[in-house]
Amino acid sequence: MRKYVPVALLVLTAYIVFSGSVSPYDVVLGSLVAAGVSLITSKYVVRDASKAVSLRRFLHLVKYAFYYLTIAEFRAHRMVIGIILSKAMVVNPAIVRVPYRARNEYTIVACANSITNTPGTVVVDIDQEKSQYYVHWIYATGLDRETAYREILEEFEKRLAKVFE
Amino acid sequence: MRKYLVLASIVLTTAVVAYVTTYLGALGPLGLDTRYLAKLFLANTYNPAHRELTAMSPEAVTSIVWDFRGIDTLYETVVFYMAIIAALAIYRGVSYSNVRRGSGLSLIVKVVTKLLIPINIAVAVSIAAHGHLTPGGGFQAGAALAVVSVLLAVVYSAHSFVELGVNLSRAVALRSAGLLAIALVVFTPIVISALTGTQAYLMQNYVKVDSAFSFPAHVQSQLISGTLIWFNLAEFLAVSFGFFIIFMLLSLREEVVREWVGKEDEH
Numbered sequence: 554m555r556k557y558v559p560v561a562l563l564v565l566t567a568y569i570v571f572s573g574s575v576s577p578y579d580v581v582l583g584s585l586v587a588a589g590v591s592l593i594t595s596k597y598v599v600r601d602a603s604k605a606v607s608l609r610r611f612l613h614l615v616k617y618a619f620y621y622l623t624i625a626e627f628r629a630h631r632m633v634i635g636i637i638l639s640k641a642m643v644v645n646p647a648i649v650r651v652p653y654r655a656r657n658e659y660t661i662v663a664c665a666n667s668i669t670n671t672p673g674t675v676v677v678d679i680d681q682e683k684s685q686y687y688v689h690w691i692y693a694t695g696l697d698r699e700t701a702y703r704e705i706l707e708e709f710e711k712r713l714a715k716v717f718e
Numbered sequence: 719m720r721k722y723l724v725l726a727s728i729v730l731t732t733a734v735v736a737y738v739t740t741y742l743g744a745l746g747p748l749g750l751d752t753r754y755l756a757k758l759f760l761a762n763t764y765n766p767a768h769r770e771l772t773a774m775s776p777e778a779v780t781s782i783v784w785d786f787r788g789i790d791t792l793y794e795t796v797v798f799y800m801a802i803i804a805a806l807a808i809y810r811g812v813s814y815s816n817v818r819r820g821s822g823l824s825l826i827v828k829v830v831t832k833l834l835i836p837i838n839i840a841v842a843v844s845i846a847a848h849g850h851l852t853p854g855g856g857f858q859a860g861a862a863l864a865v866v867s868v869l870l871a872v873v874y875s876a877h878s879f880v881e882l883g884v885n886l887s888r889a890v891a892l893r894s895a896g897l898l899a900i901a902l903v904v905f906t907p908i909v910i911s912a913l914t915g916t917q918a919y920l921m922q923n924y925v926k927v928d929s930a931f932s933f934p935a936h937v938q939s940q941l942i943s944g945t946l947i948w949f950n951l952a953e954f955l956a957v958s959f960g961f962f963i964i965f966m967l968l969s970l971r972e973e974v975v976r977e978w979v980g981k982e983d984e985h
Binding site: 560563565568577583586591597598659681 | 829
């Protein structure tokens with residue numbers, strides 16, 4: 554039963570936000586859609602029901618969202634704006650291998666998207682067998698895997714592990 | 719220097735085109751008849767004071783599409799239905815059992831898609847269920863839901879249809895259910911008319927000058943706009959699974975299709 558809750562909440566929220574209304578018609582129809590969709594799709598979306606309904610993990614997710622949208626994005630933007638505004642336009646582009654330690658697919662994908670959505674770094678490919686991303690880095694401070702991990706991924710992975718691992 | 723020339727020519731062209739089409743009236747006089755028609759539609763699309771003329775829906779496009787020119791939309795639906803029958807006829811006998819399991823796209827795309835599909839379904843239902851209130855409707859909602867089939871084929875490979883138990887027969891059955899529901903709404907006034915011996919018309923929504931038949935415009939206090947909500951929901955089902963069929967067929971590899979078409983040629 555617990556595994557249906559997160560998908561149902563996701564669908565109900567999407568329905569209400571998209572409809573822009575909390576009339577009884579929308580709440581009832583949205584709930585019916587949420588129940589139906591979660592019955593069909595939960596087995597593909599939720600692997601571990603206890604993680605999916607954990608309040609502690611949810612709070613870590615909120616904390617991560619706050620960190621990401623403020624601190625991480627600010628740092629990345631500051632760096633790229635600095636490059637754009639500098640007269641010399643000093644860049645050191647490279648595609649580097651960034652090893653990841655995460656095992657849960659949601660952690661792996663959330664880390665990849667966090668890297669891509671911060672300016673200056675883009676995940677261009679993923680090698681699941683070798684557990685590494687290939688990241689285009691606009692100002693590579695080192696080409697070795699450890700430097701790349703420390704500079705690009707470590708902070709994201711450490712925080713997201715508390716949510717998904 | 720060159721970029722300033724390009725910029726200046728863009729600004730100049732925009733200014734000339736704007737001046738010629740507005741102040742110089744290069745497009746000719748605006749069609750006054752069209753304006754009259756537009757006023758008529760806007761005055762009657764939601765007008766409880768004129769129940770014999772109104773569609774009781776604030777959404778003018780849906781009012782026109784499913785009420786004021788409802789028969790036209792009905793025939794459009796039939797054309798779409800026939801097009802899908804033609805596609806099924808061309809691909810007749812083609813089986814998904816021969817489809818190889820593809821590797822699909824990367825884990826990143828697969829996981830994001832997995833989360834997007836439930837949201838996609840919610841959005842599609844919302845577009846259909848609000849078609850009589852806000853822009854959208856059955857066709858748009860159907861197109862939105864059909865995106866799921868494209869996502870499955872592109873992101874997970876066409877073999878995912880087999881794994882999920884989505885097959886052509888089920889899609890055809892669901893699309894037919896949508897079409898039957900449309901037919902039910904179309905013929906309900908006629909059936910009631912035959913049973914009660916009163917006057918009613920095909921696709922009639924509300925009372926007419928010589929007919930008392932009317933679909934309910936409200937349920938409790940919620941506006942459902944008579945036939946409009948039912949047409950939108952039924953069209954949603956018919957269009958989404960119509961597109962599902964098309965995209966499922968298009969996602970088959972050419973050699974799989976040729977194998978079956980070739981078999982038929984041998985006989």
